Amino acid sequence: MIKRILVANRGEIAVRVMRSCKEMEITSIAIFSEADRTAKHVLFADEAYCIGAAPSNESYLNIEKIIEVAKDCRADAIHPGYGFLSENAGFARRCAQEGIIFIGPKPETMEAMGDKISARIRMISAGVPVVPGTQENLESAGEAIRICREIGFPVMVKASMGGGGKGMRLIHDEAEVEEAYNTAKSEAMSSFGDDTVYLEKFVEEPHHIEFQILGDRYGNIIHLCERECSVQRRHQKIVEESPSPFITPQLRKEMGEKAVAAAKAVGYEGAGTIEFLVDKHHRYYFLEMNTRLQVEHPITEEVLGVDLVKEQIHIANGTPLRLRQEDIRQRGHAIECRICAEDTDFNFMSSPGIIRQLTEPNGIGVRIDSYVYEGYEIPVYYDPMIGKLIVWAVNRKYALERMRRVLFEYKITGIKTNIRYLRNIMSAPDFVNGKYDTGFIEKNGDALQKAPESNETATENVAIIAAYIDYLMNLEENNANSSSADNRPISRWREFGLHKGVLRI
Ligand code: MV4
Numbered sequence: 005m006i007k008r009i010l011v012a013n014r015g016e017i018a019v020r021v022m023r024s025c026k027e028m029e030i031t032s033i034a035i036f037s038e039a040d041r042t043a044k045h046v047l048f049a050d051e052a053y054c055i056g057a058a059p060s061n062e063s064y065l066n067i068e069k070i071i072e073v074a075k076d077c078r079a080d081a082i083h084p085g086y087g088f089l090s091e092n093a094g095f096a097r098r099c100a101q102e103g104i105i106f107i108g109p110k111p112e113t114m115e116a117m118g119d120k121i122s123a124r125i126r127m128i129s130a131g132v133p134v135v136p137g138t139q140e141n142l143e144s145a146g147e148a149i150r151i152c153r154e155i156g157f158p159v160m161v162k163a164s165m166g167g168g169g170k171g172m173r174l175i176h177d178e179a180e181v182e183e184a185y186n187t188a189k190s191e192a193m194s195s196f197g198d199d200t201v202y203l204e205k206f207v208e209e210p211h212h213i214e215f216q217i218l219g220d221r222y223g224n225i226i227h228l229c230e231r232e233c234s235v236q237r238r239h240q241k242i243v244e245e246s247p248s249p250f251i252t253p254q255l256r257k258e259m260g261e262k263a264v265a266a267a268k269a270v271g272y273e274g275a276g277t278i279e280f281l282v283d284k285h286h287r288y289y290f291l292e293m294n295t296r297l298q299v300e301h302p303i304t305e306e307v308l309g310v311d312l313v314k315e316q317i318h319i320a321n322g323t324p325l326r327l328r329q330e331d332i333r334q335r336g337h338a339i340e341c342r343i344c345a346e347d348t349d350f351n352f353m354s355s356p357g358i359i360r361q362l363t364e365p366n367g368i369g370v371r372i373d374s375y376v377y378e379g380y381e382i383p384v385y386y387d388p389m390i391g392k393l394i395v396w397a398v399n400r401k402y403a404l405e406r407m408r409r410v411l412f413e414y415k416i417t418g419i420k421t422n423i424r425y426l427r428n429i430m431s432a433p434d435f436v437n438g439k440y441d442t443g444f445i446e447k448n449g450d451a452l453q454k455a456p457e458s459n460e461t462a463t464e465n466v467a468i469i470a471a472y473i474d475y476l477m478n479l480e481e482n483n484a485n486s487s488s489a490d491n492r493p494i495s496r497w498r499e500f501g502l503h504k505g506v507l508r509i
Contacts, residue, residue: 006080013085016375018045024313037063039383044375064088081105090296107320113270117293121164130269135289137204145182158206163192169239210281215263219272220325227260237445244300245339249438306338306396337403341426345388348425354388360418365410369396428452
């Protein structure tokens with residue numbers, strides 16, 4: 005039985021994993037870089053060990069150092085979270101060599117799915133639809149032209165070791181083939197050290213819909229329905245929801261069965277995700293498989309009432325699946341917004357810095373998976389995502405209303421965030437009507453940048469006046485006490501409860 009888990013990650017996901025550990029009475033062990041001494045995951049853990057300098061390569065990606073710490077502190081298992089070493093087959097192998105349980109699938113599964121050509125071959129044998137295209141390395145631009153003619157334009161050339169949009173080029177016509185082939189190949193080589201590329205027919209205006217799956221050591225595999233992830237910007241997801249407003253119960257059943265077949269084809273153990281592209285005619289195609297827990301896993305947890313981290317730990321313990329497919333029933337609707345320290349007016353550049361004031365939302369149907377606190381300095385070295393807002397309600401309409409309320413309640417100063425942008429998404433007609441695909445952000449670009457509604461500005465103006473009064477009052481009080489004005493509490497003007505813009509003095 006797993007009694008001690010080393011969490012080989014940082015930020016909100018490290019905290020998320022430790023929460024489940026606590027409920028299971030498992031000791032959680034944090035590792036941290038020199039930039040993370042004061043990070044929440046360190047404070048949250050039962051034990052914590054510094055593993056190196058701030059850059060990820062010297063800390064969260066340092067396999068040998070992590071293994072050494074895991075041995076020294078007698079960890080039974082390692083949870084890799086997402087990103088960093090979560091999909092590194094070499095790391096999973098090193099864990100096994102040292103008798104440490106890697107909480108995730110077998111290394112061979114990670115390798116088979118990490119290579120997109122190999123994944124396509126396996127999916128075809130398993131009867132899972134893939135995008136029409138090729139299953140071998142493209143040997144030359146000439147060969148590419150010939151095959152493109154067969155498939156029919158537009159076509160995409162993709163790196164076999166790619167994923168998430170890297171090493172990928174769209175080809176509209178014959179004139180573009182040679183250049184696209186060459187750039188995709190060289191980008192693949194510099195990004196992945198492997199220049200194997202293949203072709204796929206371009207699926208127009210697709211939805212990105214993924215299915216959560218769970219598999220145990222005994223070959224039992226179930227799916228936990230879908231997440232709609234089409235709101236993306238430059239291959240970064242921003243908003244996810246479940247159920248998908250686009251798919252029907254019939255399509256859900258069919259795609260769910262294909263997702264299970266896909267996982268069975270690689271003997272999947274643990275929690276994983278099957279990504280599909282779905283076109284406007286409801287034709288769906290396997291895109292890739294993610295062999296880890298994903299950022300957006302909470303929406304599945306909210307709709308199904310399942311703790312996916314707990315299930316991962318039980319599976320790693322060798323417990324047979326505790327859920328049957330018949331037990332899986334979606335209830336209500338969940339939406340997740342990713343809160344990022346970034347400047348949406350300045351090309352979404354990341355905006356690290358010190359968090360001065362923070363008021364997180366609360367109340368019915370609200371979940372916050374975050375890791376920041378007042379006074380915390382967001383390091384420049386890692387991902388700018390500071391947390392996730394997740395709401396649940398009985399249906400999509402109420403979930404949307406709730407998310408608007410929650411985004412209104414969230415107050416953060418000291419850094420720039422994408423909260424205003426998220427509010428605009430929650431009011432964009434295409435999103436409100438559930439009529440959007442992966443082109444949503446591009447299509448609505450300018451409207452999503454817009455400044456707050458005028459009544460919101462009015463509210464802020466009243467709040468500023470309130471803050472000024474607060475400031476004067478504090479000043480007076482401090483003078484009366486003849487203490488230094490520097491000791492006066494910071495004015496919390498953003499938090500004045502002036503939702504209607506009325507101030508009573
Ligand atoms: C595609 C595609 C259309 N046709 N493949 C982007 C990320 C990587 N996971 C695969 N991607 C795409 N592959 C074919 N054959 C369109 C995309 C794509 C996309 C996919 C999912 C979510 C957002 C996207 C945004 C642009 C392009």
